[in-house]
Amino acid sequence: MRRTDDTSQRLAIPHPWLSAWRRLLANRPSVVALVFLGLLLVLAITADMWAPSMLGDPDTIDTTTVATQRLLPPSATHPLGTDDVGLDVLARLIYGARVSLAVGILAVAVSLAVGIVLGGASGYFGGFADAAIMRLADVFLALPFMLLAILLLAVVPDHSRGLGPMVLTIGLLGWPPIARVFRSSVMQVRESDFVLASRSFGAGPGRIMSEHIAPNAVVPVISLATMAVGGAILAESALSFLGLGVAWPTPSWGRMIEEGWPFLSTAPGLVLWPGLAIMSTVLAFMVIGDGLRQALDIRAGE
Amino acid sequence: MVGYIGRRLLQFIPVLLGVTLVLFFITTILPGDPLTLRTGQRGMSAVVRLQLEREYGLDKPWYEQYANYLGDLARGDLGTSIRTGKPVAGILAQTLPYTLRLALAALLVEIFVGIGAGIVGAVRHRSFWDVLVTLSSSLMAAVPIFWLGLLLQYFFGIWLKEWTGGRFYLPVSGASGPQFPDIAYIILPAITMAAVSTALAARITRNQLLEVANEDYIRTARAKGLSPNRVLWNHSMRNSLVPIVTFLGIDLSAMLSGAVLTETVFNWPGIGFTVYQAIQGRDYPVIFGAVIVVLALVMAVNLAVDVSYAFIDPRMRMGSDSEGLR
Numbered sequence: 001m002r003r004t005d006d007t008s009q010r011l012a013i014p015h016p017w018l019s020a021w022r023r024l025l026a027n028r029p030s031v032v033a034l035v036f037l038g039l040l041l042v043l044a045i046t047a048d049m050w051a052p053s054m055l056g057d058p059d060t061i062d063t064t065t066v067a068t069q070r071l072l073p074p075s076a077t078h079p080l081g082t083d084d085v086g087l088d089v090l091a092r093l094i095y096g097a098r099v100s101l102a103v104g105i106l107a108v109a110v111s112l113a114v115g116i117v118l119g120g121a122s123g124y125f126g127g128f129a130d131a132a133i134m135r136l137a138d139v140f141l142a143l144p145f146m147l148l149a150i151l152l153l154a155v156v157p158d159h160s161r162g163l164g165p166m167v168l169t170i171g172l173l174g175w176p177p178i179a180r181v182f183r184s185s186v187m188q189v190r191e192s193d194f195v196l197a198s199r200s201f202g203a204g205p206g207r208i209m210s211e212h213i214a215p216n217a218v219v220p221v222i223s224l225a226t227m228a229v230g231g232a233i234l235a236e237s238a239l240s241f242l243g244l245g246v247a248w249p250t251p252s253w254g255r256m257i258e259e260g261w262p263f264l265s266t267a268p269g270l271v272l273w274p275g276l277a278i279m280s281t282v283l284a285f286m287v288i289g290d291g292l293r294q295a296l297d298i299r300a301g302e
Numbered sequence: 303m304v305g306y307i308g309r310r311l312l313q314f315i316p317v318l319l320g321v322t323l324v325l326f327f328i329t330t331i332l333p334g335d336p337l338t339l340r341t342g343q344r345g346m347s348a349v350v351r352l353q354l355e356r357e358y359g360l361d362k363p364w365y366e367q368y369a370n371y372l373g374d375l376a377r378g379d380l381g382t383s384i385r386t387g388k389p390v391a392g393i394l395a396q397t398l399p400y401t402l403r404l405a406l407a408a409l410l411v412e413i414f415v416g417i418g419a420g421i422v423g424a425v426r427h428r429s430f431w432d433v434l435v436t437l438s439s440s441l442m443a444a445v446p447i448f449w450l451g452l453l454l455q456y457f458f459g460i461w462l463k464e465w466t467g468g469r470f471y472l473p474v475s476g477a478s479g480p481q482f483p484d485i486a487y488i489i490l491p492a493i494t495m496a497a498v499s500t501a502l503a504a505r506i507t508r509n510q511l512l513e514v515a516n517e518d519y520i521r522t523a524r525a526k527g528l529s530p531n532r533v534l535w536n537h538s539m540r541n542s543l544v545p546i547v548t549f550l551g552i553d554l555s556a557m558l559s560g561a562v563l564t565e566t567v568f569n570w571p572g573i574g575f576t577v578y579q580a581i582q583g584r585d586y587p588v589i590f591g592a593v594i595v596v597l598a599l600v601m602a603v604n605l606a607v608d609v610s611y612a613f614i615d616p617r618m619r620m621g622s623d624s625e626g627l628r
Contacts, residue, residue, distance in 0.1 A: 139320045144600060146560055147577065147593050154581040154589075234446060238563055241448050242578060257449055264452060265460045275449035282444035 023295035030291030033284035040281065044097040055079075055091035059249035071267050080273055083256075084263060089270065092251035093277055099245075099252040100281060103166050104233040108225050110171025111232075115178030116214075116221070122179065123186030123217070124209055134183070137176035145173055149235065153244040161247040166239065170232045181224050185217040192216075223293035230285030237278045253278050307609060314601055321597060322375070326368050326590075371590075380591035385583050390591035394573060398595065400477055401565070401572030405557050407492035408499075412553065416500040417546065420507025425534070427512065435504045442501035447560065451494040451567035458490060475569040491568040495560070499553040506549050510542035517541070543614050551607030555600035 014022075024030050051058065055078065069086035072078055080089040122133040149169050156165045189195065195212050203211075239245055240254030248255070253274040260270025355361040362370070374381060380390035423435035455474040463471035478484045514520060515538065523537045561574030569575065573592050580588035 135316075139317055139324075144555070144558070144560075144593075144596060146562055147596060150562065150577065150581055151589060151593065154584070230444065234444070237446050238448060241446070242562070242566065243582075254446070254448075257446075257452065261452060264456055268456050268460075271449070271452050271456070275446060275453070278446050278449065279441075279444050283441065286440070286444055 020292075020295045024288075024291050027291040027294065029287045030295075033287040033291075036280065037284050037288070040097050041101065043094050044101060047091075047094050047098070051091045051094055056088040058087060058091040058095040058251055061085045061087065061249075071263065074269070081267065081269055083259065083270055084267075089256075089273060092256060093253070093273060096251040096253045096256060096274065096277065097281070099163070099240075099250065100233045100236060100278070102163055103170065103236040104229040104281075104285070106163070106167040107170035107174065107232040107236075108228045110167060111174035111178050111228060112221070112225055114172065114175040116182055116218070118175065119179030119182030120186055120209065120214065120217075123183035124190065124205070124213065126187075130183070133179065137179055140173065140176045145235070146238070149173060149239055150242065150244060153239060156244075161245070163246060166236060166245060169239075170235050174228060174232065178221060178224060178228070182217060182221050185220050186213055189213045189217045219296050220293075222296060223289045225289075226292055227286050227289030230282040230289070233278065233285070234282050307605070311605070314605075317601070318598070322372065322594065323368065326364075326371060375594065380594070381587035383580075383585055383588050385580075385585045385588075390587050393576065393588060394591055394595055397571060397573045397576045400570060401558065401561050401574060404488060404491055404495060404561065404564070404570060404572055405554060407488050408496035408557055409550070409554055411492055411496035412500045412503050412550065415496075416503030417507045419500075419504040421511065421534070421539075423504060423508035424511035424515070432508070435501075435508055439501035439505035442498045445498065447494060447498060448563045448567050450497055451490070451564060454490045454494060455567075477571055491564050491570050494567070495557055495564045499549075499557065503546065503549060503553070507542065507546055510545050511538050514538050514541050540614075544611060547607060547610055547614060551603055551610075554603050558596055558599055558603075561596075 047058075065086060069082055070084055072082040072086075074081045078088050078090070080093070083089055083092065118133050118137075122130045152169045152173075153165060190213060195208060198208055198212050236245065236252070237254030237257070240252045241258045243255075243258065245252050245255055256274040257271050260267065260274070263270055352361070371381075378391060380394065382389050383393060386393075419431075419435050423432040426432055458472040459474035460471075472490055473479060473482050473487050474490060477487050479487070511534075519541075520533060520537055523533045528536075561572055562578055563574070564570065565572045565574035566578045573596060577589060577592045579585075580592065
């Protein structure tokens with residue numbers, strides 16, 4: 001890595017990652033999405049410091065005041081009103097962001113780990129390994145995601161409903177697209193001259209893979225993985241809506257929609273706000289993913 | 303052609319075996335015990351329990367249970383529901399038509415609205431409608447479908463009813479009832495189910511038509527004086543169809559598997575709602591049967607899409623024949 005930096009400095013060519021980052025920042029929708037996600041992340045992380053005092057506790061029901069505090073319309077103290085058990089909707093939305101962001105990012109990390117290992121092996125070794133891994137991917141892709149995820153999560157006992165099962169389910173079902181893209185990318189890079197050069201200098205498969213192929217082949221995976229975070233958040237919300245998510249009272253956006261559903265005619269905000277939160281967050285990841293695809297496309301130039 | 307279809311059918315078998323094995327393991331290793339669930343909190347004597355285990359084959363080793371299951375499957379016997387005691391095949395036969403009806407209605411929405419909007423977007427390139435098509439297709443990819451269903455329920459079932467003083471609104475639950483003709487019940491679920499794919503179909507149609515528009519044969523067709531409509535339908539559309547049909551095929555299978563959400567939101571008595579209820583009650587034979595049936599349907603749709611290429615694009619017919627000979 002250092003060698004590359006030295007050369008770039010001498011030739012006054014910015015590092016490829018740096019120029020890609022600059023191209024991303026020149027893309028206005030991506031910048032808006034980055035700012036939105038940055039704000040959301042800061043709000044979610046710092047929530048404990050201000051949300052309970054300003055808005056109210058997000059998940060402890062106050063039984064003494066629940067009768068007077070439930071289903072309140074928006075006001076200065078509760079900007080988005082309260083839900084059917086008197087909890088502040090905005091506070092729950094902000095705490096819900098923790099679940100959505102954590103599940104989205106961790107699930108894709110799992111998909112990436114599995115997809116890169118399997119896709120890399122498939123692309124590098126070819127032959128039987130390739131055929132076996134790709135047929136396995138076909139089987140996974142042939143299975144309707146929603147049904148399989150429901151099946152896997154339905155067997156999780158209620159007391160262990162946490163982030164873990166959700167992350168593993170979405171992550172383990174999400175590897176085939178990543179493996180496929182990484183595989184074809186590895187196959188492409190494998191044939192390039194610098195790999196041949198390195199091999200002729202006597203580098204072994206491990207070194208060629210980790211130092212030459214992987215850093216180059218991973219480029220198309222980056223934008224795919226960013227979009228996959230959006231997909232994972234969407235999947236989490238759907239599964240939580242069906243009652244398979246993180247256990248109550250931890251707020252989760254999908255669960256909030258399910259809880260607000262019976263009050264659709266009297267308090268539509270309970271359904272409206274969490275849905276908007278899901279939509280904007282997912283959209284932000286997709287916009288950034290698309291921006292990254294354009295920014296990382298070497299053919300696009302400066 | 304026949305060889306090609308035959309080969310696709312043979313490929314179907316290992317996938318189905320793999321899938322049934324995976325599903326079988328998931329449902330046998332799991333902790334929730336169906337027998338305890340059936341009796342609830344009352345519990346049961348050891349003798350009754352053993353008898354029930356024997357009755358459902360739960361006392362045999364896993365490979366025997368799996369072999370039994372496959373044997374039954376081959377005969378079309380999907381077992382009996384642990385909760386209601388009714389045959390699973392019967393339950394699915396009752397609910398499947400509802401799901402198919404819903405998926406078909408959604409597909410019609412997708413074809414007419416989606417492809418229609420895509421054509422408008424391409425013909426009036428860079429107009430307001432074009433921008434609307436492009437924007438909405440990006441936006442819809444991020445919309446939770448169950449949320450969209452609830453929004454539609456609010457606007458067409460609640461808000462519209464209040465606004466028109468109860469004279470005009472749409473039903474939001476079930477598949478039939480005394481107040482409305484049956485067709486009214488399918489409108490909102492069909493739109494919900496079709497929404498995401500309609501937007502995508504519009505974008506694919508638009509992009510495909512715009513791409514084809516630059517081809518030489520389109521210029522030739524125009525040059526020989528054909529009307530714009532003829533060029534559109536006989537030349538542009540015909541050549542854009544393969545990606546569109548591919549998408550519709552992939553999409554119908556996505557719809558069938560995504561039926562769980564739409565049907566749950568609208569209490570639509572189809573297979574998705576049945577799966578949802580079965581999962582709540584850990585009624586494995588029902589879950590199992592439903593997943594297998596939906597899966598087989600999805601595969602059949604995929605096969606039909608592959609075969610339809612041969613009719614749409616003669617080049618594919620040649621390709622598939624030579625592949626079949628190999």
